[in-house]
Amino acid sequence: MGQPARRKGDRDGAPIRLGIRSRTLAVDEAEAQIGALLQWFDGMAAHHPAPIIPVLDEVQHADRILPDGFQLLKSWMSTTRNLPWILCGTPHVAPSLARKGTSGGGAAMGAAAGKGMAGGGADGLEHMELGPIPRDEMAGWIEKQLHGHGVEPEPEVGRRIVEVAGPRTVDRIRLSRHTYLRSLGRDRVGTDEVEAAYGDLILEGSEGFERLWQExxxxxxxxxxxxxxxxxxxxxxxxxxxxxxxxxxxxxxxxxxxxxxxxxxxxxxxxxxxxxxxxxxxxxxxxxxxx
Known part of the structure; x- marks a missing residue:
């Protein structure tokens, strides 16, 4: 965990984004500060005309981020009576929440490629399914982003990123970003850079993958x-x-x-x-x- 979350917003109601910075707080202190921040939002939500909604992505990794992360999430949801939560994650997020006892946990979410969402508050979660972004649409968007950031993609770069990364948006974005970083200083990026970026990310995660394999x-x-x-x-x-x-x-x-x-x-x-x-x-x- 890091320092207290940074809050960004404006008077016009733009989303408030919370970020976690360097590891400078003990875990228990970080948990307490996050809990206090949520209580602050909860108090504001009781009187604010617009809804205040915590949105958590990749929530299936809660236990990796904090010890007993799922239990903490359950506690935060049960003590914030005015906040309608939205929890997003890969399809096994709902069974994970159910196994950990989070209020309203339920069945698996849609296709393996989809993004599972659980929306609701302390009284229960309503489960929704979101499928993957269509391959061609995602490939075109990736190439547009590369072009917009000064790197001209050769034909099939976006499609190759989608093929290699698979159906999950988080993996597609990760591979796209690393492909872009490898291409900085060049005029064009080709599929060879996609393959090289994929290899880099495998190497980057190798120690964790080896530990996982032992399990x-x-x-x-x-x-x-x-x-x-x-x-x-x-x-x-x-x-x-x-x-x-x-x-x-x-x-x-x-x-x-x-x-x-x-x-x-x-x-x-x-x-x-x-x-x-x-x-x-x-x-x-x-x-x-x-x-």
């Missing part, structure tokens, strides 16, 4: 390898032979658990939700020499 038992690792390669028939004899998959019931169990952990997509075909972790698995873990 999976062998039968789950086997399923992750097969899915990373693109195997769709996980219960076939061919897949079992080539990727040392366990018996059919164990494969089913592994898929269920890995989906609950947010590592595998819902629906078919099954994919790894994190494209950078997928790249790491393909590059470093196919022979299980890690760990």
């Amino acid at each position: 999976f038992p062998p039968y789950q690792r086997a399923v992750l390898r097969a899915v990373a390669v693109g195997v769709e028939q996980l219960h076939s004899q061919k897949a079992a032979f080539e990727y040392d998959l366990p018996v059919s019931s164990a494969v089913t169990k592994a898929v269920r658990i890995l989906r609950e952990k947010g590592q595998l997509s819902e629906g078919t075909p099954i994919t790894l939700t994190d494209p950078f972790f997928r790249g790491w698995v393909l590059g470093k873990a196919m022979l299980d020499t890690v760990g």
Whole structure:
């Protein structure tokens, strides 16, 4: 955690954006200050003519950001009676909230590519589904952004970013940003820079991916390898032979658990939700020499 959140806004009702800065506060002090800030907003909301709505993105990572983050979120929601919350995250966000006991937790959100949203307050959450931005629309938007920031994209750059990053908007934006950073000082950017940026992000996350890999038992690792390669028939004899998959019931169990952990997509075909972790698995873990 960092210093107290910075508030940005104006008298015309522009959104107030909260940012977390350098790690200078103890966790308990940071939690207390965030709680106090939310109480301040709650008091304001009781008398303000316009709604004041906390919007949290990537909420499925709450426990990574703060110890017992889900429990803290539940507490903050239950003590802010005047704030209608909007919680956004990848599709397993709703089951995660439900497992952690957040008020109103419910069923999974839409397609694996979609963004799950839970809107409401302390009395409960209303669940909504938002699918991924269409591929061509996203690719065109990415190229427009690159052009607007002084880098001319060659044909297919936007499409290649979308293909490599997969359906999640957060991954597409991350790869787009890194591709742009690699291209600073150049007049044009091509698909080779997209591939290089993808490799950079895999390398950047490698230590975390290796720690994550250690958490999976062998039968789950086997399923992750097969899915990373693109195997769709996980219960076939061919897949079992080539990727040392366990018996059919164990494969089913592994898929269920890995989906609950947010590592595998819902629906078919099954994919790894994190494209950078997928790249790491393909590059470093196919022979299980890690760990």
